Amino acid sequence: MFTFTPLLGAQSESSASQSLLELDGGIKILIDVGWDVTFDVEKLKALEKHVPTLSIILLTHATPAHLAAFAHCCKHFPLFTRIPIYATTPVISLGRTLLQDLYSSTPLASTLIPKSSLSESSYALQSSDPSGNASDFLLHPPTADEIATYFSHIHPLKYSQPHQPLPSPFSPPLNGLTITAYNAGHTLGGTIWHIQHGLESIVYAVDWNQARENVLAGAAWLGGAGAGGNDVVEQLRKPTALVCGSTGAQSFSLPGGRRRRDELLLNSIRATLSKGGTVLIPTDSSSRILELAYLLEHAWRAASDDSLKGSRLFLASRKIGTTMKYARSMLEWMDESIIREFEADDSSTLPQRRSTANNRPERSIGHGGNQRDSHHTTRHAGPFDFRYLKLLERKSQVDRALAIEGGKVILASDSSLDWGFSRDVLLNIASNSSNLVVLTEKHRSSSADEPDSSSLGRLLYTWWDIGKGAAVAPSSEDIPALVPGQGREIHISEAHRVPLEGQELVIYQQYLATQRQLHNILQSEQGANLDNAADAVDDASSTSSSSEESESEHQGKALNISATMAHSNRNKLGLSNEELGINVLLRRRDVHDYDVRNKRGREKMFPFVAKRRRGDEFGELIRPEDYLRAEEREEVDGLEIRGTAADSAQGLGQKRKWDEATGANGSKNRRQLDDSNKRQRDGKDVGAVNSSELDASEHPVGVSSLGFEDEGSSSESEADEPATIPSKLALKTRTVGASFNVTFIDFMGLHDKRSLQMLIPLIQPRKLILVGGTTDETSTLADDCRKLLSARLGASAEIGLDILTPIVGQAVDASVDTNAWVVKLSDTLVRRLHWQSVRGLGVVTVTGRLEAKESPNLSLTSLTKRQKLDRDNADDIAEGEDHGSVKMAKEPPTLDVLPASIAAATRSVAQPLHVGDLRLADLRKIMQASGHLAEFRGEGTLVIDGLVAVRKTGTGRIEVEGGGLFAPGQRSSNMEGSFYAVKRKIYEGLAVVSGG
Known part of the structure; x- marks a missing residue:
C-alpha cells in the first residue's frame, strides 16, 4: 500500500513543498517542511495534525521552499523533535545558515499568535478588546543556538548510501524500509530520494537539474558527472511510483x-x-x-x-x-x-609556500605588512x-x-x-x-x-x-x-x-502560562499513553461493565486534554483539579492527598508513569553511566560540582535549608546531586519546554567580514539576534x-520541458505523480507524458501508466498493482526451499497449503464473554465483533507443506522460470569477452558476428534472431555456433528457478 498526500505545493501558486507518504503497516514519511514568504501558520495546520503519527522526515534542498518551516515546527510542535530526520551534509549546514539569516532578517518569520488562542487563554482580552480585533502578537522566534541545535539532530547521509532508518518512538516498525539519497543538482547536496519498502519502490524527485553548472553537477539519473550513459541507473529505473515536480514544464532552457x-x-x-x-x-x-x-x-x-x-x-x-x-x-x-x-x-x-618559509627570517619588520599584501595578491x-x-x-x-x-x-x-x-x-x-x-x-x-x-x-x-x-x-x-x-x-x-506594554503584556503572559502548562501535560500524557497502551486494553477486557463505563468516561477526559489545548473555553487559565483527576498528584505542586471515595477504575489507584525503555533490533539501549563504579561516579559528579563552582561560592556563609547541608569539601548533599543528574540524563524534567536545546553539539562560527576590510566595524555593536522580549x-x-x-536571466537551475520529456520515458515508472507546479504546468506535463509513453510502449500501451495529479490535501492511492500477499512459512516448508539469488533478492517457487489460524490476541472465550456482558447493548455487541474480526485479519495465514496423500497429484509440471533483467550493454561485453564480434546497429539492436540480432522490447522481452549457425571462417572452441552461444549467454545472465 502506498498513499501520497501533498500538504503544500501541488497545483498551487505557492512554491512551498510538503509531501506525506503512507506505506503499508502505518508507516508515514514526511518529505520537506517548506514555507512561503507569507509565513502563514494556517498553512502548517495539516502538517501539525500528522506529527504524532510520523515515522521519519526527509529533507531534499536547503531552500525556503523546502525547509523554511523546520525551526518553527521544532520549537512549537512538541513531538516534532522526537522524529528521526535525514538529509545530506550540505543540506544540514546550508539549511542552518539559511534559517539563521531568515529569523535575524524579518520578524514575520516569528509568525503571529492566532487570535483564537489568545481569546481562549485570557479573560482580559475580551474585556480590553470586545470587538475581537486583537493586536498582532509575535511568537518567540528560535535563536541561532536553538536553530543550530535543531539541525545537529539531523542524521547526515551520503549519496548512494542505502540506509535503514530507525522509527520515531510513536511509529510502528519500519519492516526493512530502506532510503537512499542521489544527487539532484539544483542545490548543493540536493537529493533525489529512493524509498524501498517491500514491493514498493518509490522515487521522490522534486526540483532537480540534469544540466551541469559551474559549481553543481547534474542529477544522477544517468549516473552523475562523467558517467556519459544513455540509460537511467538501475536503482532509479522502473520504480513503482515516481513523484516528480512539474515546475518548468512549459518552458525551455536558453539556447546555448x-x-x-x-x-x-x-x-x-x-x-x-x-x-x-x-x-x-x-x-x-x-x-x-x-x-x-x-x-x-x-x-x-x-x-x-x-x-x-x-x-x-x-x-x-x-x-x-x-x-x-x-x-x-x-x-x-x-x-x-x-x-x-x-x-x-x-x-x-x-x-611558493616552501620558498616563503625558507625566506621568512630575512624579512624586515618594517615591511612585513607590504610583503604580506604582495604575497596575498600573487598567490593562487x-x-x-x-x-x-x-x-x-x-x-x-x-x-x-x-x-x-x-x-x-x-x-x-x-x-x-x-x-x-x-x-x-x-x-x-x-x-x-x-x-x-x-x-x-x-x-x-x-x-x-x-x-x-x-x-x-x-x-x-x-x-x-x-x-x-x-x-x-x-x-x-x-x-x-x-x-x-x-x-x-x-x-x-x-x-x-x-515591545508589549500594559494590558497587552498581561494578556501575553497569561497565554504563555496556559500554553506551558498544557504543553507539559500533553508531553507527559503522551509518554504514559504510549507505554501503557497494551495494559489499558487488558484492563478494559477484565473489569466489570460498570467499571468499563466509568473508566471510558475518565479516559475520555484524558483524551480530551489535546482538544482542550486548542478549543478549551471552560477554563481560561488551564485545567482545573477536577479535570486532572487522580493525575493532580503528579501535575500539581504541594498536592499530597486525593479523595478516592466513590471512585472507580484508575481513579482509585495512585498514578504511575512507567519509564519507557528504548531499544532497537539488537535489544535495549545501554546507558554507560548506569554501569559506572562508585569511584568513577564520584569523579563524574565531582566534575559537575566544579562546573557549578560559581553558584556554590555564592552559597558560602549564607542561610541554607536542611536538605542543602554541605560537607567539609563544600559540596551539596550527594543524594540531591544524584537526583538532579539523573533527571538531566533521563531528560524527564517536565518543566523544561525545550530540553533539546541543552544538547547542542555544534554551533556555527560567525565571521563578520571574511576577506573584507571593515573600517570601523569593531566599534559598532549591531544585534543580529531577534529580540526575545514580548x-x-x-x-x-x-x-x-x-x-x-x-x-x-534564469539562474534557477531547474529541469525544463526538454529534460522532463527525455528522462521520464527512460525512467519508465509504473505510476507517475506530478506535484510542485501550477495547474497549467501540471496538466501540460501530464498530457505530454501520456503521449510519449504511449508512443514508447506501442502495442503494450494498454498496460497503462497511471498519471496522478493531486491537489493540496488530496490523498491518492499509488500502490503497486501486483498479486502479492503476506504469509507465514512453516518451519517444515522453510527447510525444503532452495533459494536463488537475483540482484540481491531471494527467489523460489512454492507449492503448499494455506492454513488460516486464529489470532492469539483474542481468544474465543474472551470474545464470547464480551458478547454475554454486552447482551443488553446491541451496538456494543456489533462493535465487539468488528473489533475481534479486525484483530483476526491482522494475523497472516500460514503456508505449510502439502500432505503426502495429495502431494503427488498436485506436483507442478511447469517449465523452469528465468528471472532477471539482462541489459544489452552487458550482453555486448559478455560476448566480446567470449571472442565474438558484438556491436550496436540501428535503434537498440545488438548484432553478434554479423549473424545474430538481439532486441529488447518495451516490456522487457528479449528477441533473438539468427541467420546462420557459424560465421564464415570462424568456429568457437566448443564447436558452438553464434546463435546457440548467444542463447547460452542470455540464460547464464538470468536466474533459473525450478518449477517443481
Whole structure:
C-alpha cells in the first residue's frame, strides 16, 4: 500500500513543498517542511495534525521552499523533535545558515499568535478588546543556538548510501524500509530520494537539474558527472511510483546552455557599469548564491580590462561568512571541475609556500605588512577564496558599500525581495534610471492583469513578464531586454517589532502560562499513553461493565486534554483539579492527598508513569553511566560540582535549608546531586519546554567580514539576534518611485520541458505523480507524458501508466498493482526451499497449503464473554465483533507443506522460470569477452558476428534472431555456433528457478 498526500505545493501558486507518504503497516514519511514568504501558520495546520503519527522526515534542498518551516515546527510542535530526520551534509549546514539569516532578517518569520488562542487563554482580552480585533502578537522566534541545535539532530547521509532508518518512538516498525539519497543538482547536496519498502519502490524527485553548472553537477539519473550513459541507473529505473515536480514544464532552457546564460549576465553587468550604475542581483542566501558568487568572482579574475575590475563586487547576507566557510569544506559535493581547480591551485602554491618559509627570517619588520599584501595578491586563490568579492554581514556595511562612488554589483539575499539586504539595496537604488535589477528566479503570479503586490519579487517579475514585448531594445543580441520602471510606484510594507506594554503584556503572559502548562501535560500524557497502551486494553477486557463505563468516561477526559489545548473555553487559565483527576498528584505542586471515595477504575489507584525503555533490533539501549563504579561516579559528579563552582561560592556563609547541608569539601548533599543528574540524563524534567536545546553539539562560527576590510566595524555593536522580549508586529508602508530597469536571466537551475520529456520515458515508472507546479504546468506535463509513453510502449500501451495529479490535501492511492500477499512459512516448508539469488533478492517457487489460524490476541472465550456482558447493548455487541474480526485479519495465514496423500497429484509440471533483467550493454561485453564480434546497429539492436540480432522490447522481452549457425571462417572452441552461444549467454545472465 502506498498513499501520497501533498500538504503544500501541488497545483498551487505557492512554491512551498510538503509531501506525506503512507506505506503499508502505518508507516508515514514526511518529505520537506517548506514555507512561503507569507509565513502563514494556517498553512502548517495539516502538517501539525500528522506529527504524532510520523515515522521519519526527509529533507531534499536547503531552500525556503523546502525547509523554511523546520525551526518553527521544532520549537512549537512538541513531538516534532522526537522524529528521526535525514538529509545530506550540505543540506544540514546550508539549511542552518539559511534559517539563521531568515529569523535575524524579518520578524514575520516569528509568525503571529492566532487570535483564537489568545481569546481562549485570557479573560482580559475580551474585556480590553470586545470587538475581537486583537493586536498582532509575535511568537518567540528560535535563536541561532536553538536553530543550530535543531539541525545537529539531523542524521547526515551520503549519496548512494542505502540506509535503514530507525522509527520515531510513536511509529510502528519500519519492516526493512530502506532510503537512499542521489544527487539532484539544483542545490548543493540536493537529493533525489529512493524509498524501498517491500514491493514498493518509490522515487521522490522534486526540483532537480540534469544540466551541469559551474559549481553543481547534474542529477544522477544517468549516473552523475562523467558517467556519459544513455540509460537511467538501475536503482532509479522502473520504480513503482515516481513523484516528480512539474515546475518548468512549459518552458525551455536558453539556447546555448550555461555559457550563453553566463554571457548574458556579464554583458548586462558591463553595460550598466559603463554608465556608473549599480546592479542588484537578489538571490537566496544558502544554495544558489554559490553559483552566482563563483561566476562573478572568476569573471573579475579573468577580466583583462577595467570594465569589471574598476568596479566593486559585494555579497550581502547576515550569515554569508559561515555559509562560505561551509562551502570550502564541502568541495567533494560539487562538480568535478571544482575539485580539479582546487587540486591545481593547491599543487601550484606548494613550491611558493616552501620558498616563503625558507625566506621568512630575512624579512624586515618594517615591511612585513607590504610583503604580506604582495604575497596575498600573487598567490593562487581557491574556488571560494575570494579576491574581488567582498562579504557584507551587517546593515552598516551595506550602507557604506552603497555610499561608494562608481559602478558596483551587489549580490544580496533574498530572491523574493521581501526580507534580507536585497530590500534595503532596492530602496536605495530605486530612484536612479541607470541602475539595474537582475531577477534570477521566476515568481508565480495568480493573474497577469492583477499582479500580487504582497511579494515585491513577484511584482517585479510580473512587470518584466508583461513588458518584455515592449522592452528597451538592446544594442546587441548578447544583452537581454530591459524593462524600465518608468517611475511607477511601489508600495513596500516594512515589518518592525514593538515591545508589549500594559494590558497587552498581561494578556501575553497569561497565554504563555496556559500554553506551558498544557504543553507539559500533553508531553507527559503522551509518554504514559504510549507505554501503557497494551495494559489499558487488558484492563478494559477484565473489569466489570460498570467499571468499563466509568473508566471510558475518565479516559475520555484524558483524551480530551489535546482538544482542550486548542478549543478549551471552560477554563481560561488551564485545567482545573477536577479535570486532572487522580493525575493532580503528579501535575500539581504541594498536592499530597486525593479523595478516592466513590471512585472507580484508575481513579482509585495512585498514578504511575512507567519509564519507557528504548531499544532497537539488537535489544535495549545501554546507558554507560548506569554501569559506572562508585569511584568513577564520584569523579563524574565531582566534575559537575566544579562546573557549578560559581553558584556554590555564592552559597558560602549564607542561610541554607536542611536538605542543602554541605560537607567539609563544600559540596551539596550527594543524594540531591544524584537526583538532579539523573533527571538531566533521563531528560524527564517536565518543566523544561525545550530540553533539546541543552544538547547542542555544534554551533556555527560567525565571521563578520571574511576577506573584507571593515573600517570601523569593531566599534559598532549591531544585534543580529531577534529580540526575545514580548513584542508585537507593526507594519509601516512606504511608497517608492521605481525608475530602475528590470531584466530576468534564469539562474534557477531547474529541469525544463526538454529534460522532463527525455528522462521520464527512460525512467519508465509504473505510476507517475506530478506535484510542485501550477495547474497549467501540471496538466501540460501530464498530457505530454501520456503521449510519449504511449508512443514508447506501442502495442503494450494498454498496460497503462497511471498519471496522478493531486491537489493540496488530496490523498491518492499509488500502490503497486501486483498479486502479492503476506504469509507465514512453516518451519517444515522453510527447510525444503532452495533459494536463488537475483540482484540481491531471494527467489523460489512454492507449492503448499494455506492454513488460516486464529489470532492469539483474542481468544474465543474472551470474545464470547464480551458478547454475554454486552447482551443488553446491541451496538456494543456489533462493535465487539468488528473489533475481534479486525484483530483476526491482522494475523497472516500460514503456508505449510502439502500432505503426502495429495502431494503427488498436485506436483507442478511447469517449465523452469528465468528471472532477471539482462541489459544489452552487458550482453555486448559478455560476448566480446567470449571472442565474438558484438556491436550496436540501428535503434537498440545488438548484432553478434554479423549473424545474430538481439532486441529488447518495451516490456522487457528479449528477441533473438539468427541467420546462420557459424560465421564464415570462424568456429568457437566448443564447436558452438553464434546463435546457440548467444542463447547460452542470455540464460547464464538470468536466474533459473525450478518449477517443481
